[in-house]
């Protein structure tokens with residue numbers, strides 16, 4: 097035990113990203129391991145939102161729309177682009193992940209006339225499956241949920257689009273984006289990647305891998321705040337043929353011409369729909385500044401080290417009292433999921449002891465490790481708290 101604590105202190109002292117924790121407004125009494133659900137607030141966000149309300153809204157009033165607000169979805173998109181390997185002009189921040197999934201899936205089906213199937217990972221985050229089902233119904237296609245290991249067997253000349261998660265939200269398993277994208281393309285289909293659990297986790301190469309479309313949220317590892325708007329990626333070579341279904345004025349070629357007929361904007365702006373959610377969008381813009389000068393390779397290295405160290409602590413302190421479901425090799429995001437039949441009650445008791453993770457039904461305890469602010473000490477304390485709770489329960493306390 098002492099050994100683990102000492103190792104944690106040493107790892108924290110040697111951590112090249114340790115300076116970033118001071119950028120976040122975290123309660124020092126709390127161990128926060130739920131940044132894979134809701135990232136912690138960068139300190140600068142509160143001031144920025146105050147300034148936006150007081151100055152941009154309060155003083156500039158409606159003049160702020162042409163001065164800075166109308167183009168904010170593209171501007172903030174450019175800040176996310178380098179985190180996902182996208183050259184400028186291909187990413188816009190607008191609406192929620194669910195809404196962007198709808199746009200992307202309908203757009204992808206329209207790019208594949210004559211093909212009748214939408215393939216989706218059967219274990220996907222529920223909203224992806226629900227949206228895909230609705231898109232299938234609306235476009236007259238058939239939804240084929242499939243286990244990821246069986247993807248190869250279902251791809252064929254009927255596949256229009258395949259919707260995949262880069263990291264499985266429940267287990268933390270990371271999928272090989274290069275290999276899966278290639279297999280989907282070999283079948284002549286389009287791929288849509290959901291990057292909710294990988295944006296801000298590891299270097300992603302959307303352009304280099306020739307990904308067709310991608311979406312992701314900004315309130316997890318990108319720390320944009322509750323309900324922060326999501327992003328959608330449409331590469332240059334698809335933009336002209338991409339026809340998304342939410343043909344609102346925000347994506348019009350000339351929104352202020354108030355023309356009677358819809359004509360999509362020439363570039364990524366066509367992925368927009370209506371009025372952007374400015375307060376959330378500009379809170380996100382401030383939050384993304386924390387990434388300036390941060391190397392994603394360092395983030396990835398620390399995320400793997402943190403999750404690896406946590407698993408080591410779990411092995412040593414908890415033994416086989418819990419099952420580690422997250423892959424122990426490098427194929428994981430920055431979360432560790434543990435299985436225990438009393439997971440719900442255990443997470444509740446950990447929270448009561450100021451260690452915050454989350455519970456995923458039916459029996460998973462999920463812990464997220466955000467390398468910008470999570471410490472090795474946090475990882476050690478979380479495992480120790482869980483072990484204490486199980487020991488107390490066994491002793492009948």
Ligand SMILES: Cc1ncc(COP(=O)(O)O)c(C=O)c1O
Nearest residue numbers: 192193194221223265290292313
């Ligand atoms: C993989 C994945 N997709 C989508 C979502 C959520 O979509 P939305 O932002 O529309 O709520 C989540 C939320 O946790 C998620 O984990």
